[in-house]
Amino acid sequence: MSVISFVSGKVRGRRPGSVGAEGAAPSQNKRAGAESEAIPGEGAKFRLRDVSLRYGNRPVLEGITMDIPERRITAVIGPSGCGKSSFLRCLNRMNDLVEGCRLEGLVLLDGEDIYAREYDVTALRRRVGMVFQRPNPFPKTVYENVAFGPRIFGIKDRETLDGIVELSLKRAALWEEVKDKLREPALALSGGQQQRLCIARVLAVEPEVILLDEPCSALDPIATQRIEDLLAELKENYTIVIVTHNMQQAARVSDYTAFFLIESQGEPGRLVEFGDTATIFTAPADPRTERYITGRFG
């Protein structure tokens, strides 16, 4: 249904950047949970309250409480193994796939508990898209990769699909490079193009949130630059959460930064500090953040 509006947006001849805003708008007014964590002047897309995660007996995350502001880029940084990726996967319930995984606490998306018993996980994942560390296009054509999501919704009409594919590729800043090779295998593209194709694939299902798990770690600097530029454009319409190893990247692209840390082996990861990126990188409140950011450990 939402995809139809997506296309009608295109038919009305609106610029790619401005489409999709209305889809996310109604959620802005809803407020739920404790207000204390809210960042002044920002609507929260996700609210996490005292979230703990364990894989079997191994605690992975503990006591995470934060609000992820809407239509901003939130970066998650921290040393390896501090639970950054696990945290990200809590937000679209990809952790459900891990056997023995248990989550406690509250994760609210637009005020709705996404871990509620009757919550529809597939619907959640359509609203909260994900881009992985290694580009993972399907071994199909470029076109079929982008059309994958819409086809799942049951869209069969050729013209509708063509429209979605073109618009998604344009939004992912890939259209110019691949418009003549839509019928070629996606695996023939370069790594950076593949990653942008994966972003286009996510955009084609018109999500509200995009989670990126170290999207540039397998890419060269130029491809990285392109992805970063793209993120800056996308934040006008999407809430973006990006996990990154690269602190310069966090500083460059994000509006807010969360610093995760694991005290010692076997301990769960904890949120040390969360705030707007400028503050975290120039005047962190916690000495551990400062030590990490200045490169003294991690």
Add this chain to the structure above:
Amino acid sequence: MNAGTAGNGPRHTVLRRPGARDGGFGEGDEALRVMERAAGVDEGKAGLTEGSAGQGEKPAQRPGVKPLYLGRKDRIAEAAEKAARRAFLADRVARLGIWSLSALALSVVALVIGVILWNGLGTALSPSFLFGKPEAMREGGGIWPMVVSSFYLAALTLLMVIPLGVGAAVYMSEFAGEGRLTRLVRFGADSLSAVPSVVFGIFGMVVFVIYLDLGYSLLAGALTLTLLNLPTVMRSAEEAVRSVPVSYREAALALGCTRWETVKRAVLPVAMPGITTGAILCVGRIVGESAAVIYTVGLFVRKVPWSPLRPAAPMAANIWHMYTEGALVPDWFRVASGEAAFLLLLVLTLNLAARWVAGAVRKRMGYRV
């Protein structure tokens, strides 16, 4: 210091045993040097002799330095050279051995193929034989009903074994978590695939032919062959499904696919080349199976069997029949050889096709094959 650098070139000549043959063992020289170093030979000292020393001469002694290595040097060099010679010889022998064993294996294969084709290729390729009607008493019969029987049987079997096998494989690898059940099923499948096919033949005869009253028929044979091939099809399909990278499943799930949609749209298409290869190889096994077929389908027919409830005579069973009981036709040897040659060509073609299809599909997906 300066001696060490200067000694670079003539060092070996000095250290080499007087009159030692130059065997050309590069490794030997290297080994020699290593051993000398290990024995505490000072390379610098050896180098001292540069210029002044001729071949094989002992290096000039420096006052106060005891020439520890003198005397030992010869034995070390000798041992090193011996070792090198031995290694060289062992390498030669091993290479020759391995080469001749693989040549033997290949020539056995070539011999089998050669004999069968020599005996039957001419017959197999003549249309009057391939498309001809079999004779029961006279010579000059063809094998058309047998060819049809083989393919018919293969098609019927695939119709049952592929959905069952792939379904089981998908369930095992995608839905049933690793546990007692999957281990049990896998163990059962492995055990079944070790059972001789004649046992399946007897089972099929008792259960399908007699108890279910299907009689000797293509259907009874197909059911038997389904049981016979299910384990292999299941395992090969499971292998194919398992080899699909987790990242594709994650990508599909993260786009909001249900588990079944993930399997249908992301996993199975990628596993298809593997599954197809398994299926084609399975056709080869069905077409070549005789023991299970003899007890369930039949040995000889004169008419093409159109109904699956009719008896039929797949080629492999008919070959056996011709050799053992087929003496009623005077040219039984010609018929059996022709059939064998055709069967061999068929199976070889199927194996090649399996590789080719898998490669082509993978290439179309964009994998660098």
